[in-house]
Amino acid sequence: MPDKDNQLTHSYIETANPTQFDRLEDITNLRYLNESSILHTLRQRYASNLIHTNAGSNTLLVINPMAPLAIYSEKVVALFKGCKSEDMPPHIYSVAQSAYHNMLSTRKDQSILFLGRSGSGKTTNFRHSLQYLLTATGSVNKVLTVEKLTSIWTVLESFGNCKTMTNTNATRFTQIFSLDFDQTGTIASASIQILMLEKSRITKRLEGESSFHVIQRLLFGVEGNLRKELFLDQMTGNENNVFFNLHQKHEDKQRMQVEFGKICASMSALGIGEVEQKVLWSVLAALYHLGNAGANKVGNSSRYQFANPQSAQRAAHLLGTTAEELSRVTFGLSSGGMVTPNAPRQPFRTPSPTDRGLERDVSGLEALEGLVIGLYAEVFNAVASMINKSISASTYTVSSILLVDTPGFQNPATCGRQTGASFEDLCHNYLQERLQLLYHHTNLVAPKDRYLQENIDIDLDEHEHDNLINPLPLVNLLDKTAQNTVVRTSQNDLHEADRRGMLWLLDEEAIYPGSNDESFLERLFTHYGDRDHQLLLRKAPGNNQIILQHLQGTNPVLYNCSGWLKCSRENPICYHIRAGVTILQESHRDDINKLFVTAKGIGASSFSGSLVGIEGSQSLRRASSIRRTFTAGTAAIKRKSICLQTKFTVDGLVETLRRTKLRFVQCVLPQHNAGLCEINSPLLAMKPASTLNDDGILNIPLLRSQIRGGQILDSVRLQKLGFPSFLPLGEFRRRFRLLAPDYKPTTPVLDERKAVEDMLLALDMEMTSYRVGLSQVRGCFYSIVGSFTFLQTKKG
Numbered sequence: 152m153p154d155k156d157n158q159l160t161h162s163y164i165e166t167a168n169p170t171q172f173d174r175l176e177d178i179t180n181l182r183y184l185n186e187s188s189i190l191h192t193l194r195q196r197y198a199s200n201l202i203h204t205n206a207g208s209n210t211l212l213v214i215n216p217m218a219p220l221a222i223y224s225e226k227v228v229a230l231f232k233g234c235k236s237e238d239m240p241p242h243i244y245s246v247a248q249s250a251y252h253n254m255l256s257t258r259k260d261q262s263i264l265f266l267g268r269s270g271s272g273k274t275t276n277f278r279h280s281l282q283y284l285l286t287a288t289g290s291v292n293k294v295l296t297v298e299k300l301t302s303i304w305t306v307l308e309s310f311g312n313c314k315t316m317t318n319t320n321a322t323r324f325t326q327i328f329s330l331d332f333d334q335t336g337t338i339a340s341a342s343i344q345i346l347m348l349e350k351s352r353i354t355k356r357l358e359g360e361s362s363f364h365v366i367q368r369l370l371f372g373v374e375g376n377l378r379k380e381l382f383l384d385q386m387t388g389n390e391n392n393v394f395f396n397l398h399q400k401h402e403d404k405q406r407m408q409v410e411f412g413k414i415c416a417s418m419s420a421l422g423i424g425e426v427e428q429k430v431l432w433s434v435l436a437a438l439y440h441l442g443n444a445g446a447n448k449v450g451n452s453s454r455y456q457f458a459n460p461q462s463a464q465r466a467a468h469l470l471g472t473t474a475e476e477l478s479r480v481t482f483g484l485s486s487g488g489m490v491t492p493n494a495p496r497q498p499f500r501t502p503s504p505t506d507r508g509l510e511r512d513v514s515g516l517e518a519l520e521g522l523v524i525g526l527y528a529e530v531f532n533a534v535a536s537m538i539n540k541s542i543s544a545s546t547y548t549v550s551s552i553l554l555v556d557t558p559g560f561q562n563p564a565t566c567g568r569q570t571g572a573s574f575e576d577l578c579h580n581y582l583q584e585r586l587q588l589l590y591h592h593t594n595l596v597a598p599k600d601r602y603l604q605e606n607i608d609i610d611l612d613e614h615e616h617d618n619l620i621n622p623l624p625l626v627n628l629l630d631k632t633a634q635n636t637v638v639r640t641s642q643n644d645l646h647e648a649d650r651r652g653m654l655w656l657l658d659e660e661a662i663y664p665g666s667n668d669e670s671f672l673e674r675l676f677t678h679y680g681d682r683d684h685q686l687l688l689r690k691a692p693g694n695n696q697i698i699l700q701h702l703q704g705t706n707p708v709l710y711n712c713s714g715w716l717k718c719s720r721e722n723p724i725c726y727h728i729r730a731g732v733t734i735l736q737e738s739h740r741d742d743i744n745k746l747f748v749t750a751k752g753i754g755a756s757s758f759s760g761s762l763v764g765i766e767g768s769q770s771l772r773r774a775s776s777i778r779r780t781f782t783a784g785t786a787a788i789k790r791k792s793i794c795l796q797t798k799f800t801v802d803g804l805v806e807t808l809r810r811t812k813l814r815f816v817q818c819v820l821p822q823h824n825a826g827l828c829e830i831n832s833p834l835l836a837m838k839p840a841s842t843l844n845d846d847g848i849l850n851i852p853l854l855r856s857q858i859r860g861g862q863i864l865d866s867v868r869l870q871k872l873g874f875p876s877f878l879p880l881g882e883f884r885r886r887f888r889l890l891a892p893d894y895k896p897t898t899p900v901l902d903e904r905k906a907v908e909d910m911l912l913a914l915d916m917e918m919t920s921y922r923v924g925l926s927q928v929r930g931c932f933y934s935i936v937g938s939f940t941f942l943q944t945k946k947g
């Protein structure tokens with residue numbers, strides 16, 4: 152019990168709720184709203200296999216059950232179909248149904264955004280929502296079917312997911328899945344957009360992690376003639392491949408065969424023909440041969456060549472070019488390498504790196520890496536384009552629901568990697584910070600602004616208000632633009648105006664001659680080494696290591712900044728990435744160049760932005776808002792600046808989402824390694840969550856930090872104190888006029904506000920349950936309908 156006489160004790164004790172509040176479906180309805188009560192509610196619900204809990208009208212909390220639950224099926228879909236938000240229990244289907252219902256009644260675009268740490272269940276919930284919407288609404292002319300949807304997942308997962316320290320099947324790209332509906336509320340078209348694919352992963356061999364699944368599935372899964380055609384029949388697994396890990400257990404190989412068969416079948420279901428499939432396999436097999444080819448120096452010179460010419464020859468053959476061309480494009484003409492004195496005219500328009508004087512600082516292996524990354528990115532773009540071709544139609548659509556899945560928040564140290572997070576992790580975490588800021592704006596800033604505009608007083612505890620934690624300071628530290636136009640009055644202002652975010656600093660440092668990771672860190676701490684920023688950023692003891700206090704300090708991440716300057720440099724890697732694109736478009740093999748030239752020009756193509764390039768970018772057919780948004784930041788895109796592209800791509804995504812009615816699904820990790828549940832404990836996966844649920848399974852400090860990082864308490868508290876639903880005065884009067892037969896307004900109504908106030912008095916509404924603003928009435932309108940029904944029942 153709180154000790155009222157002792158303020159100190161009081162401030163450390165959170166009041167418990169009476170037992171009738173146990174297992175509440177929406178934490179907004181807790182009588183005493185505090186962190187402990189939220190945790191208690193989530194824990195109790197999880198113990199009963201209730202993994203979903205509402206946190207206000209637009210947020211659902213879902214805890215990863217780490218085991219399959221029988222709560223997703225067509226029968227369950229039927230229970231939710233046609234329901235209104237207030238009639239449904241918390242469930243991922245209810246979020247999808249509310250979005251659909253709201254879209255039909257307002258004709259406004261909706262979006263569902265999945266937030267959370269890696270392994271928390273974003274992709275799983277993203278898929279359940281999509282499946283719900285498709286099953287509940289159907290599609291015109293079977294433009295999208297459950298079979299197609301499953302096939303899309305199989306294909307995208309193979310090309311864009313991999314095993315990481317935190318998830319056996321981690322998504323490494325951001326995906327916007329747009330369902331476009333016609334007048335009748337049926338899906339008339341659909342499309343995907345791929346953003347920020349972590350394509351550099353294709354060349355990385357990280358301990359305990361894998362490359363994209365498709366590589367292993369192809370290398371170990373393809374059989375028969377095709378295996379021979381791809382020159383994989385002599386693969387022993389003992390090759391010294393510079394990019395791929397080829398060691399596999401025998402049983403894994405069998406699994407790969409099955410998985411590879413599934414990819415092919417899924418592609419066929421999406422209308423991707425055998426010819427196109429073969430092209431994709433040829434390019435991927437070429438990547439493997441390029442990894443075998445490697446690079447070494449020509450004698451004592453500074454020039455490079457393929458270390459293993461036979462592998463280079465195979466790669467060239469599969470790509471529809473010659474080994475000489477491949478060598479020229481990769482290492483440059485003057486590299487000697489494989490260029491013969493009588494080499495024919497260069498068929499490629501691509502200049503070699505040496506033609507452009509770009510070879511400085513580029514090692515042979517880096518050049519090869521760039522090429523492989525470029526080729527892989529093109530393959531991914533082509534796959535996305537072919538998927539879009541299969542699910543889009545040129546019918547008139549009225550409004551859309553966008554579902555957004557992203558790579559989750561990355562903190563490899565929580566699963567045992569102590570060497571520090573990478574530059575790519577930083578980019579993923581920056582995106583998560585921006586999405587959390589979007590949540591902050593939608594649920595905390597915007598409602599308060601509206602109360603102010605409407606002149607509605609709410610009883611916000613000022614103390615709580617001051618304490619409100621905010622993602623903005625860290626987002627600023629990462630991406631703030633220098634303010635050249637600020638009126639400066641003091642030295643301090645001058646310093647503040649000149650201070651720019653880490654991504655900008657990294658971008659600038661990358662183009663200074665003689666700069667390195669150390670000089671970048673020195674600059675970073677010149678900008679952010681003061682006491683004000685110590686809570687956000689500090690040096691770590693290790694070489695080139697820093698700690699960023701992410702998500703309002705709830706998730707400190709140790710980063711290893713070695714190699715970051717190279718990662719963010721425009722050249723040399725980008726040059727080779729572009730070379731990869733040209734190789735495919737100018738291939739001697741008709742099938743290859745046809746596929747990659749058409750992939751660029753397909754009408755409803757994907758927007759395939761990425762960490763490195765936004766090649767192949769085309770906007771969606773209907774979503775004109777998306778078209779407008781993603782043309783922003785073209786300067787950075789032209790410059791091929793990796794850091795700035797990341798910022799502008801995220802700007803574009805956030806802007807797109809802002810224009811829609813947003814719903815958030817905050818996915819929660821019950822354990823740091825919940826994403827590894829499939830391999831960690833197959834037995835565990837067989838058991839229902841209820842039998843597992845004690846504090847050994849539900850890590851309470853981890854849960855607490857996610858609730859804090861997700862700003863759940865602040866958001867729910869504001870909803871509880873405020874008046875979250877609202878209607879314009881005129882509409883309110885028209886809609887509820889019938890409920891107050893005794894109310895006779897003077898006609899014409901000159902003062903809408905007064906008329907509404909009179910009507911509410913006539914309705915005898917509880918005055919604390921609503922507020923009449925300058926242009927809106929805010930309150931809970933269901934209670935009006937509820938009391939009216941009650942009145943009628945009593946009378947009748």
Ligand SMILES: Nc1ncnc2c1ncn2[C@@H]1O[C@H](COP(=O)(O)OP(=O)(O)OP(=O)(O)O)[C@@H](O)[C@H]1O
Nearest residue numbers: 218269270271272273274275318321322558559826
């Ligand atoms: N609702 C659920 N029911 C059953 N299992 C689940 C559920 N949600 C998550 N899981 C399990 O957790 C694993 C990780 O989930 P998922 O891949 O969806 O996480 P994620 O948040 O998308 O991760 P990342 O950000 O790394 O892509 C899944 O492979 C699955 O085994």
